[in-house]
Amino acid sequence: MAQRFIVVDLETTGNAAKKGDRMIQFSAVAIENGEIQDQYTSFVHPGQPVPVFIEELTGIHDRMLADAPVFSEIAPRISRLLEGSIFVAHNVMFDLPFLQHELKTAGFAPFQGLNVDTVEFARIVMPDLDSYKLSDLAESLSLSHDRPHQADSDALVTAKLLLELMRRSSTLPLVTLEKLAALSYSLKSDLGFIFQDILAKKRRHAENLPPDIEVYRGIALRKKTISSGGTDFRKINSYPSGSIEKEKYFSAVFDEYERRPGQFEMMDHVRDAFENSRHTVIEAGTGVGKTLAYLLPSAFTAINGHEPVLISTYTVALEHQLLNKEVKLLEKMMQVPLRTVLLKGRSHYLSLFKFEQSLKEQTGHYEDVLAKMQILVWLTFTSSGDVDELNLTSGGKRYWRRIKQDGWHLGQKDPWMSRDFYLHAKQAAAHADIAVTNHAMLCSELGREPSLFDDFPYVVIDEAHHFEQTARETLGMRAGFNQIKYLISCLGLYEQKQMFYELERLTEKYGIIGKWHTFEINTLLQALDADMDDLFGILAKKVMERKKDTAGYQKIKFRINKAQWKQKAWQAVLLCAERIYATLKDIRRALIGRLELLQEKAAGLTEKEQAFIEELYSFLNDWEYLMEGMLQLMGKDDENRKVVWLEGDLRALPNSLVIQCQPVSVASTLQKELYAKKKCVVMTSATLTVNHSFQYFLNEVGLPKQNVNTVQIRSPFQYDKQVQFIIPNDLPDISSTGQEVFAEKMAAYLLAIAAETKGRMMILFTSFDLLKNVYHLMNESGLLDDFMLIAQGISSGSRSRLTKNFKKFDKAILFGTSSFWEGIDIPGEDLSCLVMARLPFLPPGEPVTEAKCDDLRTQGKNPFSAYSLPEAVLRFKQGFGRLIRRKSDRGIFIVLDRRIETTTYGRAFIRSIPAVQVKHQGLDETLKMIGKWL
Incomplete structure (x- = not known):
C-alpha cells in the first residue's frame, strides 16, 4: 500500500489520562509498501510510582524508569513519526486519546489523521474466533509474542496482525469486498479506506473464485455438499467380539x-x-x-x-x-x-433471505453493521450457517434474532431455499450414520410431529446426569424484563421505523383496513409498556423484601405459588399480570389479522416486503412465548405440576428480573415422548x-x-494409591460454632495446607457467603502474598476464564461454588488438593428443590431420603471427580464437613466414591503426610 501506517502501543500507570495516569512506555512500528520498516521504543518517566498491579501486568517497575526521559523530551520525535501517517492500535479508542492528551500536555498539536483499530478489523476478518485479545490473536495466528503487555512486543505483534488482516481481506471474493467497503463507513475506525484500496486492486484483475465458493444473488458463500444417499458400498468388518x-x-x-x-x-x-x-x-x-x-x-x-x-x-x-x-x-x-452431522434448533441457522434483505437497509447502527460485515465474511467459509460459530457482540446477537431461520410463512416464496442451511442440515441428517446434537435440542423436539429425530431409532445420551435438569429447563420457559422491553421496542412504541409502522405502511399500500385502528394499537402499546414497568416494579419490591435472607449474595430466587394470589398483598401483581396478558392477546390478534390479509396479497409483495413479513412472524413467536410467561406467572396452566419463581440480581432491579417456570417432574414426558418412540x-x-x-x-x-x-x-484408576482422603478431627462442626467462627477456623486450617501444597488447591463451597468470608480472611492474612487467589463471584471472568487463570500460576488457590463442582478438567500437578467445605446439599429454599420436596410429601415419601440426599451424593461424586483426571495424577481430598462421619447418612457419601482409605487426623499429622505425599 502507498499509505504509511504507524502501529502504536502504550503502557501506562492506569486507564484515565485526564485523572492523572501517565505513560510509562511508548513503541511505534512503521509500515510502508506492505512491509515493516523500523521500530522506535522508549520508556517514559511518569513522574509518579508505578502501581503494583501495573508492575505485575507489564513487568515494568520504577527502577527501569529511573533514567527514562519524560514524555515532553520524546514528544517531538513522536509528532514527526505520526505526521502524514495512519494511526493503528489494538483498541485504538484507548491508545489514541491517551497519546493525544500527552501531546497536548507537552504543548504539541494533536494527531489529525485516520486511525485503524485492529480489534475491530479482526472481528470482521476472523468472525469465528473465541477471543480478540492481542495475546490470543497472536497464538491463533502463530505470531511470536515474547513479552505481552510491554509496548515494543505488543506494537510489533499488532503490526504483523495488521498485515495478516489485510492479506486475508485481499483473498475475499469481489462481491464480499464491495459490500464490506460500503458498510465500513459506519464503523468506529477508518477501515473503509483499507477495504476500498483492496477493492480497487481487486478490480484490476479478472477474478477466479475458488472451486468451493459460489456467488448467488450477489452474495458469496461456500458451496454445500452432501454425501450420496444412494446404495452404500462401504465394506466393514463384523463387530469385534474378543x-x-x-x-x-x-x-x-x-x-x-x-x-x-x-x-x-x-x-x-x-x-x-x-x-x-x-x-x-x-x-x-x-x-x-x-x-x-x-x-x-x-x-x-x-x-x-x-x-x-x-x-x-x-x-x-x-x-x-x-x-x-x-x-x-x-x-x-x-x-x-x-x-456425520451436527443438528441444532432451527433458530441456530441463518435465514439467507432475511439477511439479504437486511443488507439493503440504510441503517448506520454500529453493532448491526459490524454483525453484517462479520456474517458476509463468515459465509465464505461456513458450511453449517450455525450462529455458534460466530463471535457476535451483544448488539450483534439482537440483530441475529431478526435474521435467524424459523420457518416459512409465505410458502415457497424464499429464493434462497435451495441453499438454506437448516434444510441442508436436515438433508444431511437423512443420510447420516451418526448425528450429534445436545440435550436441549433433543428435549425441544419431544412431542413434535414430525420431529427432527424421527429417523433415529437409537439414541446415546452422554453426560446423562444433566439430562433431567436440561429437560426441565427446555420444557419450561423464562421471560425477563429486558427481553420484554426489547420486544415492545421492536414493535415500535418509540421509533417510527420499527415493525408496527412498517406494517402500517404496507397495509396502506395494499388498501387493507384492519379491525383495529392505528391509534388503538398505539394506545395498547403504551399501556402495555406502562403496565410492564408497574408489574416488574412491584415484583422488584417483593424480591427486595427477601434481601435479608440472601446472606450477602446478590443473586436471589423467589418462588411464587398459587396460595400467594389469594393474599391481599399480591392482588396488585395478579391484576397487573392479567391486564398485561389481555393486552398482549389484543395486540397479537391485531397483528395476525393484518398479516393474514397481507398474505392474500402475497403475489404482489416485493422481496423486501416478503422478508419483513417473515421477520414479523418470527417476532410473533417470541410474543406468544411472552404470553405463555404471563399465564405461568399467574398459575393459570394446570396441565402439569409446575414451579414458578423470580430470579434477579439485587444490584440491578428490575432490569435483571426474570420469570422462570419449569415442570416439577419430566419423568412421564420422557417416558411417553422419548423411550416409547x-x-x-x-x-x-x-x-x-x-x-x-x-x-x-x-x-x-x-x-x-x-x-x-x-x-x-469401575474406573481403571487406582484411587487407593492415588488419593489421600482426610477428614480433620481438629475442626469444629459449623452447626455448633456458627458460620463466622467456622470461617475463621477453616481459613487458618487452609492457610497451613496451602503453604504445604504450594497452592494448586481448589476449595468447593455450597454457600457464597462462606466462600466470601474465607477468601477475605485468607487474602488479608498476609501469609499468601506470593499466591494468586481466584474466587468465583469475586474475581472477574467466566468459569472457564477463572480456571484458565488458575492453571497459569504456580501458586494458586481457586474458590468455587455451584458450577465448579463439575465439568472442570485440571489434570496433573495443577490441581493437587481438593477441599470440600460442606456436603453439597441444595439450599432448601431453592424453588425447584422446594417444589420437588412438596411433591414428594404429597406422595407420602420422605423428601430428604428420596431427593435431597441422593442429589447431594451425586454432586459429591462430581466434585470428587475433579481431583483425579489421569492415571498418573495424585492428590489430597479433604472434607471439612463433620456430618460425613457424625450422621447415619454420611456413609452414603463415602460408599458412593471409589474405595479410598479415610483418615481422621489433626492438622500437624496432615501437614507431615502432605509433605511426604506430594
Missing part, C-alpha cells in the same frame, strides 16, 4: 495403547443394547474411555445395520469435540468414511449411582427399573 480384536482397532490410532477392560465391557453393553432393543444405563468411571466405547458400536450399527444413531451431549463445546476429535479418531479406527436409548455418565444403586436416577428420568438394563463399570 478383546484381541477390539485392541486392534485402538492400537491402530494410539501409539502406546494400554488395554482398558472397562472400555471393552462398555462397548459390548452398548452393542447388546442396540441388538436387543433394550434401554440401557451405564455408569462408567473416570478414565474408562466411554466416548469411543459408545461410538464404535454406534458406527457398526449404523453402517452394517443401515440404522443411524443419534448422540446427544450436554454442551456446544462437547458437541464440537465429538465431531472434530472423537469421530476423526473413529474414522481412523474403522478405516472407512463416516457420514425409540428402539433403544443408552444413557451414560461417570455419576449416576447413589450407594451403587441407579434407582434415584431412573426415577428422575422416568425409566422403569424392570424395563432397563443397568451397568456399573
Whole structure:
C-alpha cells in the first residue's frame, strides 16, 4: 500500500489520562509498501510510582524508569513519526486519546489523521474466533509474542496482525469486498479506506473464485455438499467380539495403547443394547474411555445395520469435540468414511433471505453493521450457517434474532431455499450414520410431529446426569424484563421505523383496513409498556423484601405459588399480570389479522416486503412465548405440576428480573415422548449411582427399573494409591460454632495446607457467603502474598476464564461454588488438593428443590431420603471427580464437613466414591503426610 501506517502501543500507570495516569512506555512500528520498516521504543518517566498491579501486568517497575526521559523530551520525535501517517492500535479508542492528551500536555498539536483499530478489523476478518485479545490473536495466528503487555512486543505483534488482516481481506471474493467497503463507513475506525484500496486492486484483475465458493444473488458463500444417499458400498468388518480384536482397532490410532477392560465391557453393553432393543444405563468411571466405547458400536450399527444413531451431549463445546476429535479418531479406527452431522434448533441457522434483505437497509447502527460485515465474511467459509460459530457482540446477537431461520410463512416464496442451511442440515441428517446434537435440542423436539429425530431409532445420551435438569429447563420457559422491553421496542412504541409502522405502511399500500385502528394499537402499546414497568416494579419490591435472607449474595430466587394470589398483598401483581396478558392477546390478534390479509396479497409483495413479513412472524413467536410467561406467572396452566419463581440480581432491579417456570417432574414426558418412540436409548455418565444403586436416577428420568438394563463399570484408576482422603478431627462442626467462627477456623486450617501444597488447591463451597468470608480472611492474612487467589463471584471472568487463570500460576488457590463442582478438567500437578467445605446439599429454599420436596410429601415419601440426599451424593461424586483426571495424577481430598462421619447418612457419601482409605487426623499429622505425599 502507498499509505504509511504507524502501529502504536502504550503502557501506562492506569486507564484515565485526564485523572492523572501517565505513560510509562511508548513503541511505534512503521509500515510502508506492505512491509515493516523500523521500530522506535522508549520508556517514559511518569513522574509518579508505578502501581503494583501495573508492575505485575507489564513487568515494568520504577527502577527501569529511573533514567527514562519524560514524555515532553520524546514528544517531538513522536509528532514527526505520526505526521502524514495512519494511526493503528489494538483498541485504538484507548491508545489514541491517551497519546493525544500527552501531546497536548507537552504543548504539541494533536494527531489529525485516520486511525485503524485492529480489534475491530479482526472481528470482521476472523468472525469465528473465541477471543480478540492481542495475546490470543497472536497464538491463533502463530505470531511470536515474547513479552505481552510491554509496548515494543505488543506494537510489533499488532503490526504483523495488521498485515495478516489485510492479506486475508485481499483473498475475499469481489462481491464480499464491495459490500464490506460500503458498510465500513459506519464503523468506529477508518477501515473503509483499507477495504476500498483492496477493492480497487481487486478490480484490476479478472477474478477466479475458488472451486468451493459460489456467488448467488450477489452474495458469496461456500458451496454445500452432501454425501450420496444412494446404495452404500462401504465394506466393514463384523463387530469385534474378543478383546484381541477390539485392541486392534485402538492400537491402530494410539501409539502406546494400554488395554482398558472397562472400555471393552462398555462397548459390548452398548452393542447388546442396540441388538436387543433394550434401554440401557451405564455408569462408567473416570478414565474408562466411554466416548469411543459408545461410538464404535454406534458406527457398526449404523453402517452394517443401515440404522443411524443419534448422540446427544450436554454442551456446544462437547458437541464440537465429538465431531472434530472423537469421530476423526473413529474414522481412523474403522478405516472407512463416516457420514456425520451436527443438528441444532432451527433458530441456530441463518435465514439467507432475511439477511439479504437486511443488507439493503440504510441503517448506520454500529453493532448491526459490524454483525453484517462479520456474517458476509463468515459465509465464505461456513458450511453449517450455525450462529455458534460466530463471535457476535451483544448488539450483534439482537440483530441475529431478526435474521435467524424459523420457518416459512409465505410458502415457497424464499429464493434462497435451495441453499438454506437448516434444510441442508436436515438433508444431511437423512443420510447420516451418526448425528450429534445436545440435550436441549433433543428435549425441544419431544412431542413434535414430525420431529427432527424421527429417523433415529437409537439414541446415546452422554453426560446423562444433566439430562433431567436440561429437560426441565427446555420444557419450561423464562421471560425477563429486558427481553420484554426489547420486544415492545421492536414493535415500535418509540421509533417510527420499527415493525408496527412498517406494517402500517404496507397495509396502506395494499388498501387493507384492519379491525383495529392505528391509534388503538398505539394506545395498547403504551399501556402495555406502562403496565410492564408497574408489574416488574412491584415484583422488584417483593424480591427486595427477601434481601435479608440472601446472606450477602446478590443473586436471589423467589418462588411464587398459587396460595400467594389469594393474599391481599399480591392482588396488585395478579391484576397487573392479567391486564398485561389481555393486552398482549389484543395486540397479537391485531397483528395476525393484518398479516393474514397481507398474505392474500402475497403475489404482489416485493422481496423486501416478503422478508419483513417473515421477520414479523418470527417476532410473533417470541410474543406468544411472552404470553405463555404471563399465564405461568399467574398459575393459570394446570396441565402439569409446575414451579414458578423470580430470579434477579439485587444490584440491578428490575432490569435483571426474570420469570422462570419449569415442570416439577419430566419423568412421564420422557417416558411417553422419548423411550416409547425409540428402539433403544443408552444413557451414560461417570455419576449416576447413589450407594451403587441407579434407582434415584431412573426415577428422575422416568425409566422403569424392570424395563432397563443397568451397568456399573469401575474406573481403571487406582484411587487407593492415588488419593489421600482426610477428614480433620481438629475442626469444629459449623452447626455448633456458627458460620463466622467456622470461617475463621477453616481459613487458618487452609492457610497451613496451602503453604504445604504450594497452592494448586481448589476449595468447593455450597454457600457464597462462606466462600466470601474465607477468601477475605485468607487474602488479608498476609501469609499468601506470593499466591494468586481466584474466587468465583469475586474475581472477574467466566468459569472457564477463572480456571484458565488458575492453571497459569504456580501458586494458586481457586474458590468455587455451584458450577465448579463439575465439568472442570485440571489434570496433573495443577490441581493437587481438593477441599470440600460442606456436603453439597441444595439450599432448601431453592424453588425447584422446594417444589420437588412438596411433591414428594404429597406422595407420602420422605423428601430428604428420596431427593435431597441422593442429589447431594451425586454432586459429591462430581466434585470428587475433579481431583483425579489421569492415571498418573495424585492428590489430597479433604472434607471439612463433620456430618460425613457424625450422621447415619454420611456413609452414603463415602460408599458412593471409589474405595479410598479415610483418615481422621489433626492438622500437624496432615501437614507431615502432605509433605511426604506430594
